[in-house]
Amino acid sequence: MEKLSETIYAVVRAIPPGRVSTYGRVAAMAGIPRGARAVGYALNRAPRDVPCQRVVNRLGGLSDAFLPTGRETHRLLLEMEGVGFTADGAVDLARFLWAGPGAERGGGEGT
DNA sequence: AGTATGACATAGC
DNA sequence: AGCTATGCCATAC
Numbered sequence: 026m027e028k029l030s031e032t033i034y035a036v037v038r039a040i041p042p043g044r045v046s047t048y049g050r051v052a053a054m055a056g057i058p059r060g061a062r063a064v065g066y067a068l069n070r071a072p073r074d075v076p077c078q079r080v081v082n083r084l085g086g087l088s089d090a091f092l093p094t095g096r097e098t099h100r101l102l103l104e105m106e107g108v109g110f111t112a113d114g115a116v117d118l119a120r121f122l123w124a125g126p127g128a129e130r131g132g133g134e135g136t
Numbered sequence: 137a138g139t140a141t142g143a144c145a146t147a148g149c
Numbered sequence: 150a151g152c153t154a155t156g157c158c159a160t161a162c
Contacts, residue, residue, distance in 0.1 A: 062143090062159075064143085064159090139161105140160105147153105147156095
């Protein structure tokens with residue numbers, strides 16, 4: 026990784042299907058806990074190799090149109106991967122927010 | 137080298 | 150509860 030952006034891309038690529046992550050969390054994993062903005066900037070320049078659709082803001086929704094098709098495709102893409110949406114039109118961070126590698130186990134309630 | 141901007145986040149009003 | 154203002158890190162000019 027010559028640039029931190031490369032690290033950011035790596036983190037985003039590490040997001041498993043059916044899960045989403047937030048800029049702040051990706052930034053933290055990339056090494057910049059307060060660089061959520063830097064993440065957004067990097068993702069803006071991110072290659073298609075990076076599933077930026079799995080990256081959302083703290084509200085669970087992307088800006089408006091990181092895709093040529095618009096937010097419409099964004100929603101379908103995540104739903105297609107198994108991510109559910111709330112009535113707010115945002116991804117259900119309460120259930121699909123990826124907290125990092127190894128955070129998938131344990132999962133639900135119960136032990 | 138400094139200023140300006142950005143797909144965010146947090147605090148204050 | 151909603152809006153405004155500032156902070157943060159990185160890139161662009």
